[in-house]
Amino acid sequence: MKFWSQYFIPTLKESPADAEIASHKLLVRAGLVRKLGGGLYTYMPLGLRVMQKITQICREEIERGGGIELEMPHVHPVENWQNGPRWAAAREIMFRADSAGDGKRPPREPEFVLGPTHEEVITPLVKTEITSYRDLPKNFFQIATKFRNEIRPRYGLMRAREFVMMDAYSFDVDDERAIKSYLAMKAAYEAFFRRIGVQSIAVEADTGVMGGSFSHEFMVPAEVGDDDVIYCEESGYAANREKATSALVPPDLADAAPAGAVEEFATPGVVTIAALEAAPYGVAADKQFKTLVYIGDGKPFLVVLRGCDELEEAKLGALGFGLFRPATPEEIEPVMGAKPGSLGVVKGTIKNQSALAGIFADHAIRLVGNGTTGANKDGFHLRNVNVARDLAVAKFGDFRRVRAGEPDVKSGRPLQVRRGIEVGHIFKLGTKYSEKYGAVFTDDQKQSHLMVMGCYGIGISRTMQAVIEQSHDNDGIVWPWPVAPFQVLVCVLDPQLPEAMDLAKKLAAAAERAGADVLVDDRVERPGVKFKDADLIGLPLRLTIGGKGLKEGIVELKWRKQKDVAKVPLAEAEARVAAAVAEARASAGV
């Protein structure tokens, strides 16, 4: 039992100027966090209580899923990272943690870094500690602060430089067992999000810089999310934008019959899809071939799409380049023979085809019959271009960005799109890290094998904000019972009346015995102030005790998510409070 007047809940009437979205404003207004700097926040007493509740539920579910808790250092010797598989990509977001030192060490290379995640620490640890199949499988996790120098921190805790994350790492003897560990974590995640009262969906995701073979993101649907989820309710398909595919191209598609030989025509000044669509040319965008030039590991390569399609850059990751980027006009002309806007891949028109690392095309270009594309000659295009006959494509793949309305692969129904906040991610890693750090074990035939890994993350602090984003109204936060900082607010309108405070303490004690955390608002404030604050901080159950009610012989009982107020006779108050708490606990599954 805590008393508001002695506790610390600095609420704000107005939203801070730097907060944009509802959950960020409410985090600050309800006194849950305060900003130190960009992406750096103090968890105030109330906010910390929420974090602790989420943390505890997360711990319980991950343990149930096979996790063993430990805690690793936040400061890492840089060598751990330099020896790992992704130092080049990761160092950009890593904070240096150099010792103040004597100034002798050259400033270029850090001596220590702050951990953004812990594959580089756990894998060497497991390598030395686990050498036998008898000790596998193992799944180690921690719930700890992570450090990432985000290029652009924003939306409060949503993307912070310092944040709390649950990270788990599984080690298995083979692929099949690794998939079991992966599925156990997926189930643990689902249980976790269900328990904290957050609606989340698991979507297929790109593995990105983590590498690995497959992965799911856990998304909380929200307008302010930073990711698009493509889904089909009928088939249950859900994927993020980077990964999503559709059945746009029928598998039995037959190529259109060529209408005639490839023919060059003059298009002075035409360098965009739109300009070629316009009069006098009138070539629809889906009848054009778009040719993009990228540089992969130093060598140019081409990607061909329909004129109406957009490249999904993440899908280029499947091509196996370590690093890739769009080519500059200066890099394009010597290879292609023309400037961007007149490019194409018709056989024999590329100036220096041997310089290319490959010509890739999206499947959807097969829908284009007798299309138009650049002639690799400034101011000229080619028509009657057909894929099989005319294009120098080396390999087809899925490179285009899926749009809403395209048919789902399984059900054929139109795909839908909605925004979501990514709160968790699971990866089946494979042997990328075990190979690099030599994490091997000996099996019962005395044979050595690489451990097969998985890694798993839940953004704890981000989840706290996602809960608010998903559960609030115009007056403030509406906490789900399991993560509320306190579950019951005893609002004493006349704390100077001894009988009011006596009753408040009695009812608070009853609620506590029934299993609730209780906050007593004993501040000497006007009722309006207390009610506004109560709605703002959003505790699930409110008991109101006032001089007026006492004269009538009642106290009031109100759920935050409901409008109506129940008047309870004093004689029944204790029992009713206990019953309400018990009911809430039961329906929250606590």
Place this chain on the structure above:
RNA sequence: CGGGGUGUAGCUUAGCCUGGUAGAGCGCCUGGUUUGGGACCAGGAGGUCGCAGGUUCAAAUCCUGUCGCCCCGACCA
């Protein structure tokens, strides 16, 4: 890092264009009146106008630089 915006009291901000006494609301302190949905009256404290240069008789205001913060893009739990 590229593009845009912004910095004035603890918070929200006006003033800046057109240079001349730094203003309001909330919050805070004192006293009084109030008391069931962010009260009222009276009095009070609180500001190097982000920082550094420059122009000027005079700079919150104009110029240059710099730093912080916010938004859009690439990246992520």
